[in-house]
Amino acid sequence: MKNEQNKRRDFLKNALASATGLVLLPSISQEVVANSTQSKTIVSPYIHKNIAPKIKFSVIGMNHGHIYGQVEAVIRGGGELVSYFAKEADLLSNFAKRYPNAKQASSEAEILEDKSIHLVLSSSIASERAPLGIRVMKHGKDFMSDKPGITTLEQLAEVRKVQKETKRIYSIMFSExxxxxxxxxxxxxxxxxxxxxxxxxxxxxxxxxxxxxxxxxxxxxxxxxxxxxxxxxxxxxxxxxxxxxxxxxxxxxxxxxxxxxxxxxxxxxxxxxxxxxxxxxxxxxxxxxxxxxxxxxxxxxxxxxxxxxxxxxxxxxxxxxxxxxxxxxxxxxxxxxxxxxxxxxxYGEQLVNDIVNRTETAMSQEHCFLATExxxxxxxxxxxxxx
The missing domain is CATH 3.30.360.10 (Dihydrodipicolinate Reductase; domain 2)
Structure with a gap:
């Protein structure tokens, strides 16, 4: 168990030092990235303190380090991170050090049932993202997943169905x-x-x-x-x-x-x-x-x-x-x-505005689904x- 936790920690660290660290967060120094999973608190460089957030968002599942790039994109765009949840204690600890002002929720349900939250982000295990996104949409919230956001054609069919019924946004962070x-x-x-x-x-x-x-x-x-x-x-x-x-x-x-x-x-x-x-x-x-x-x-x-x-x-x-x-x-x-x-x-600002205005400026829903298909x-x- 301890070895698996160490692997998760190293995986997140390497992910931050790769696509999420060097491409998504270009203004963070190598030293900061290297220490991102240690006890040192890191303050996000993208928080616009002079701009009032337009939406509130939460995180459920953080098995891939891409979650940090997802969070930063929404913060840049005018979102306020208010809460987070994951099953893994080590992942929670690392995330809490990075975002000390957000609340650690006691369960997924606590976030889904919070009517003040507009958007949920996830980088959970890939096969678990679509079922989570369906639950999120059914609770009246928009969803942004790490890629791949959907892993089977059966999942895609169900996601399409629920998205059409709920009219919620199902976005996938195609970070490249x-x-x-x-x-x-x-x-x-x-x-x-x-x-x-x-x-x-x-x-x-x-x-x-x-x-x-x-x-x-x-x-x-x-x-x-x-x-x-x-x-x-x-x-x-x-x-x-x-x-x-x-x-x-x-x-x-x-x-x-x-x-x-x-x-x-x-x-x-x-x-x-x-x-x-x-x-x-x-x-x-x-x-x-x-x-x-x-x-x-x-x-x-x-x-x-x-x-x-x-x-x-x-x-x-x-x-x-x-x-x-x-x-x-x-x-x-x-x-x-x-x-x-x-x-x-x-992307972050466009997605936030789409959530507020119910538009499709960041990416059309059909484009998202077709790329996935x-x-x-x-x-x-x-x-x-x-x-």
Whole structure:
């Protein structure tokens, strides 16, 4: 039990020092990130003390360190964190140190039955997120999940049904788009017509595995959903967003477990080909980021248009700069590098405003569900590469 708690603690620490730590929280120093799970209290750098919060929100389930990026996004957007709950004592302790002003609830029910709460966030075990989201919506609250927000087609059908009945928001934090400043900038450029009509995206999502810090559920496909359902969902979201596709299908997909045979339910490689009504896409995801890389993954996205292309180097530009948020624009007028570190991340504020105004500015509900459907189908029907 103690070993499992240590794994959870190390998992959260490494998650903070990777996507959540270096990409989502760029203004937090390495020293602060390194101490994030120790006894030192950390004050959020994103609390706008001069702005009255527009909504109150809570957290239920924090099995993945992405929860900290989710919380920070909503705080930036005008949310007030009022309470939290998890089953695991060590996760609760770490969260309490990070957010000492929020209340530790005695149960999930305490949060669900609190009528003052507008939104619930979760990064619980992946397979448990959709059932929780359904309970949240049935209690009249909006829900924001870590990805993957849904792991099976059966869950997706039920989530769609309850969302339609309740008219609540079911949002998934696709952080590789929402919380990467270069990707946000690319969206603005594409909308402005900088590369003409987008006809294809190529998304690369490599990750560092950090085996020793991973909890047991991370290696169980029934719990984490599979590599294409999990980290592949980021890429499905970006494909739909940049091509503008509202209908899409999986042309082909494959998965493999090349080097982690001690975990027979795990996959360390996957790819897929997508076809939408407005463009095509190719996705490759893996768990092979080498230890010599100065970040958790050299994530890249290429957006091909009829009049140019954009390449995003999300977390690092190897051999040139160790920082992320790098964008290269090539079109008929110029070849240009854009440092996007000073761009604004709009997702948190858009989601908060959507909750207040009942709009869909952060992400349409159908887009959220379609991106999820693509990743689940790519996973479910993937050819297994036997090696």
């Amino acid at each position: 788009r929402f919380e990467n400043k270069a990707t946000v900038k690319a969206g603005e450029l594409v909308k402005a017509g900088a590369i003409g009509k987008v006809i294809q995206t190529i998304g690369m999502g490599p990750h560092r595995i950090n085996l020793a810090s991973r909890p047991a559920w991370f290696f169980d496909k029934k719990q984490f959903g599979g590599i294409l359902c999990d980290i592949g969902s980021h890429q499905c979201d970006q494909f739909l967003f940049f091509t503008g596709s509202t209908k899409a299908e999986v042309v082909s997909s494959q998965v493999a477990n090349y080097t982690h045979k001690q975990y027979p339910q795990f996959e360390d490689f996957g790819d897929m080909v997508l076809r939408g009504n407005e463009g095509t896409g190719y996705v490759r995801v893996d768990w092979f980021s080498p230890d010599g890389l100065k970040t958790w993954g050299d994530g890249r996205l290429t957006i091909l248009g009829t009049e140019g292309y954009i390449e995003i180097r999300k977390n690092i530009d190897i051999a040139l700069r160790d920082s992320g948020n790098n964008l290269y624009l090539v079109n008929n007028k110029e070849t240009k590098y854009i440092d996007c570190n000073n761009e604004v991340l709009p 693509l990743s689940i189908k790519a996973q479910k029907f993937a050819r297994n590469v036997v090696v």
